[in-house]
Amino acid sequence: MSNETTHALAFSPEDLPQAESFFKPHRIVLIALFVGLVLAIAILMRWDWLPRYVPRLGSGILVSLAMLFSTSILGFLLAIPLGLVQVTGPWFLKGPARLFCTVIRGTPLLLQLWLLYYGLGSLFPQFPTIRQSFLWPYLREAWPYGVAALTISFAAYEGEVMRGAFAGVPEGELEAARAYGMGRWTMFRRIWLPRAVHRALPTLTGETVLQLKSTPLVATITVIDVYAVISKVRQETFLTYEPLLLLALIYLCLTGLLVLAFRYFENRIPTRGA
């Protein structure tokens, strides 16, 4: 996905409001109305279930964040060879990489998740030796499947981004590196990779926010993230509005914090005209 599309889909650092803009008259009225609405919701709606669930909500948020960061990092690491091989690689690596990216990006994440968890799960009874292997404790749990599916999905989308980034690094710089007598690995390590990552950075931050928006799906395969905790609240209290509003608020805060963190780091990384 291009940078513009990612920006359209994910809340990005450019969208954070500036502090001065809060003091315009119409905005003050709107903020007052909004605070009034929040107070009305807090007072008039049923929140008696909240104290019971706070520790579970906390651990759910930690699980969500763990899913987000682990899969983003692993997915990015996988995306680098995927992107590189589509630019340089021999045909027998380029083809499968393209196929992989096309298939993963062409099917819904929910389907991939269920295919991994229930599809592989249905194979286990047919191969009893799996249960004795060292992998069994991991194949038994649900979170490895969540991590695997999210990582694969992130890698496929980032693979496209990295492909564009690797292809976009000016050819002249690579030639200069070769002229200096740098070996292929040194050129990759010192010129190509850093320049490509610099080019891809704005899109990557947007894609990480998108990854956060994908993490709730793991709740459908019994991983207890914050979405699963709120689902439990909904099932036990039968309330329609309150749990979902709280969940939306939690994700708004998580996204906001993530985007603030990205803006802080973006300002610290020097980008000399990437």
Add this chain to the structure above:
Amino acid sequence: MDSFVNWSLLALSAPGWGGLLLQGFVHSIEIAIGGYALGLLLGIGGAFGKLYGGPVLRDLLECYTTIVRAVPELVLILLLYYAGTDLLNQLLGLLGLGAVDISGLMAGIFVIGVVQGAYSTEVLRGAIKAVPAGQIEAARAYGMSPAKVLRRITLPAMLPYAIPGLSNLWLIATKDTALLAVVGFAELTLVTRQAAGATKAYFLFFCAAGALYLALTLVSNLIIGVIERHARRGFVEQR
């Protein structure tokens, strides 16, 4: 020895489940088309509101797009499907109109449409901003009414900028329909899970559903390529 894969389960008529899967697929496409269209309508309104509207309208639209862009689609789908339709019924009740029976299809289109609307607003806003200001000024200098400027200058000129983003939104709409399985709407992913649950052939059915989605994506990409080439004829990339 029995074949490893029981292909007869995919047969188009009973006892094969292929026919049911295709029906679910058709439902998915229906919701995707309806939701995408609704999203475009909301997006056009939203983009114009954000670019030319008053400060209050702009702030409200900013809230709308921020919430949709920051909250996961799954949560939005739950919110709109349960809380949204309940709110709608209560509003209609207040107005004395009686509860409206919102069919599953309408609810699904509404949900996908609202989400797509926020995305379309951003894509279209970016595309309209990219239209050279000089062209709009020239149109106004000619005395064209705002509606005419919109129809003859802005919309055609912004299309080449908007099409990559809008085509991505279409692909996202087709994949977001799968999330409606979580609210029990009978689209392809839910039907696949039901069929897999009834026959225990999980791998086969999920792969079949994946193949259907992939086919939809590939066909969409072909059509989008054609549309893009047509829209870009005579178009000079402004750098």
Add this chain to the structure above:
Amino acid sequence: MKKTLKLLALTAALAVTGAAASSAETVKVGIAAEPYPPFTSPDANGNWEGWEIEFMKAVCAEAKLDCVVTPAAWDGIIPALTAKKIDMIIGSMSITEERLKTIDFSDKYYNTPTGVIGTKGEDIKPTPEGLAGKTVGVQVSTVHQAYATKHFAPAGVEIKEYQTQDEANQDLAAGRVDAVQADAIALDAFLQSDQGKACCDYKGDVAPDVDVLGPGVGVGLRKGEAELKEKINAAIQAIRENGTYEAFSKKYFDFDIYGG
């Protein structure tokens, strides 16, 4: 601009009338959108069949209601009822105090014990001590989840919760959970299947707990719908008395599942 406004108003009016027209006299009966044999399961044509579907048809015929099967996600079925997306729940929903706070129930229409199935050859008993250290799968939003959380979790049993009963059975066959607790009849249907026969056997009924498990299964209704409740109760009694209940139950069970 005026033309566009008129067009929009016309479309909106059409949409509302189109939507309203479908809300005539039909009663939408909510069932869980998942296979739950032998009570409800989809066939390859997309039609739902099973004991509970036959029960629904018999009751609706007796009460002279035009019932339409409306599958809904199980974990949202009660909000769907209160939001008027469906008008009744016939989904093997047990009558419990907790649920009675939000919705109403008809008289019970069946009552069967709750059991536990587990991997063949494993020493598992359906008691807190017998399951200690093991993993038990239950479906969310069910009395079984409430029972397991109340009795098994404190004894050190890990509870895994699934969106559908089917997925819990699937994970038992895959070996991800050691046991599954659910309605004895539904579990028996799984054990009759090829997959169930190969992997698992019945470990026994759990100790009864009427507060959590409820006195039986009833038709879920919105609060305040006294007239509909009357009709349904009368219909249930009628089909019990005139032998219809027995007639269609015989096709599925060789004992009376109405229970005591």
